[in-house]
Every structure is written in structure tokens, then in C-alpha cells.
Amino acid sequence: MPDPNSPPPAAFRSAVRSLASVRPRPELVVRPLEAPPRLAPYSWATSVEADIGHRGDGTDDLDEPDTSGRLILLHDPDGQERWEGTFRLVCFVQARLEPGQLGDDMLPRIGWSWLTDALEHAGAGFTALGGTVTQTSSVRFGGLSGGGGGPGEGPPREDDVELRASWSPTESDGDLSRHAVAFASLVSTAAGLPPVGAVPLSRSPG
Template sequence: MPDSPTSPPLFLRAVRSLAAVKPRSELVVRDLDAPPRLAPHTWATSVEADIGHRGDGTDDLDEPDTSGRLILLYDPDGQDAWHGEFRLVCFVQARLEPEQLGDEMLPQVGWSWLTEALESSGAGFTALTGTVTQTASVRFGDGGGGPREDDVELRASWSPTESDADLSRHAVAFAALVASAAGLPPLGVPSLHRTTG
């Protein structure tokens, strides 16, 4: 648990700075159990988006169009590969629109969602690495035999360079990444998507 008395103050400061960020209303944020073996101290959250999401906090996104997980790793002794004590790991999965299928530029576009989000938020980072993968799936069994669904998956990790452990800009960047992957318009720009109800 992040608030354990044994958690180092620097880790707690980083967690609180990440958790304090409130993303745009179309995104649903939930706490997650962090994988315990990746580092001595870990924390995780999820951010989900759905084109049909009302944004009022009352709907449940059982199968969101876009979902993401952000994990904070902290090792007080540091790790050479991290270039520091902290490492952020993210995974984002987004459903593709039919017109995006077969787009050879999709991996570059997907990666640019992350790099542009980090840069526009002013987050300091180093040792950025990751992959962008296009996948296809069809459900089988009870209720299966459904249509093929194509997704894009982005996995990435980077080391924050903020010396004061205020990682709020990284939380802002992650929320912006999920919003871009979901196809949400920039804040202040009305959506052209029509919802029926």
C-alpha cells in the first residue's frame, strides 16, 4: 500500500502527485493493485475512455473502447537501466476504427500520442522505450462468434527526471495519451461524434 508507514517519503510524494491529477470528465480513473515484484515500491492506476461515455461519473465501462494502466516503480537504490530511482510503465489499448485498419503509419502515430503528450505536458523524462502493436481478435464460446475487433496496443516505460518527485505532469501526459488513443477531441474543441439515446 502506498500509504504504509514503511513507504519512503519520496515515493509517497510521487504517488500523491500522480493521484492528485484530475483528468477531463470523459475519462474514468480507478486505483489498481500494482504488480509487487517489479520494484521494492509500486503503485498503479487505470484510465478508461469510451466514445459513448457520458462523463458524469455514473456509467460503468465494462468494455471500454480505450483503456490504459500507469504503474509507478520506485527503488531507493536506483537501477542502472532506469537512470534513477523512479520508472513509469504504461500500457494503452484502443479499438481501431475500420478506416484505420491496414494503416502502415499506425505504429508511428500511436507512438506520437505518447511523445507529444509528454512534451506538451512539460514532463521531464529519459530512457523512453516501448512498442506499438496492432492486434485482431474474435470472441468464441458462449456469446462468441462476434465480429472481429482490431486494437492498437502501446507499451512504454520511461524515467521521470523531476528531482522533487512531483510527477503530476506525467499523470497529465498519461491522461492525454489515453484521450488521444480514444479519439477524443482536444479540450475546448467540440466533438463531431453523434450519440444516440
């Protein structure tokens, strides 16, 4: 374990600066997170949230966003064999599904393509990419159900897609900004946001 009184390695500090320097589109709300302990000697984390119905100035308090994501940077100066390097990026994204998407057998492949396309389009170099895409359903009861449950009605049900993935960046200069761009693009796609400068044809506010 690193000495808590010693500053993090320069390579880690540089990588964090490059990730934090990216300013995503204004519809996304970015906040720092406390990184999970014990995953690596050094770690850093951030969250990105989006809601198609929020005002889009980047400062909304999204208590229950339609789409949320976490990006975690892990660093082990000694490297780890399964990482194939000294850095590892871990992400988790959860997005609300539209009714027409329920039961789509292609959904896992589509969800995974959101990530791979985002990395490719951002020009982010990576290796040892792996993860899962899962469709989940939940039903709310009681005071947190937000209404519903009237005569002949059941409690409201929510269906989500969850993507969990990790990969090792391959940039030799330690600049990981392209990976932050890719992650923001992944969250935007999962949220159903149109390309920057385009107007969506249709999307229910959820």
C-alpha cells in the same frame, strides 16, 4: 525487499500523491489498481478508461471500454542502472481501431507520437524512454460474442492498437503530476476524444 511493517520512503509517498492529485477530464474513468508485485521494492498503479459513447460523468461502469490504460509507478531507493534513476513509470494503453485505420503502415509511428506528444505538451521530463506499438485482431465466439454470426456472417472481429512503454521521470522535486496529465492525454487521444472544449466532427460510437 523492504520491511512490510515500515512505511514507504517519503520520496515515494510524495510521488504517489502528485500522481493521484491530477483530476483528468470528466470523460475519463479513473480507478486505483493493485500494483504488480516484484517489479520494484515499491510500486503504485492506476487505471484510466474512456468510451466515446458513455455518458461522461466520470463514474460509468465501463465493462468493455473502447480505450483503457494502466499507469504504474516503480521505485527503487537504490536505483537501477537501466532506469537511470530511482523511479520508473510504465504504461499500457489499448484502443479500438476505426475501420479506416486497419492496415495503416504508419499506425505504429502515429501511436508512438500520441505518447511523445503528450509528454512534451505536459512538460513532463523523462529519459530512457522505450516501448512498442502493436496492432492486434481478435474474434469473439459463443455467448460473449455479443451477437452476429448470422447467415453468411462470421463472428464479430475487433481490431485494437496496443502501446506499451516505460520511461524515467527527471523532475528533481519529485512532483510527477505532469506525467499523470500526459498519461490522461494519451488515453484521450487514443480514444479519439476531441481537445477539451472542442466538439468532434465525426466519430462512430463503436
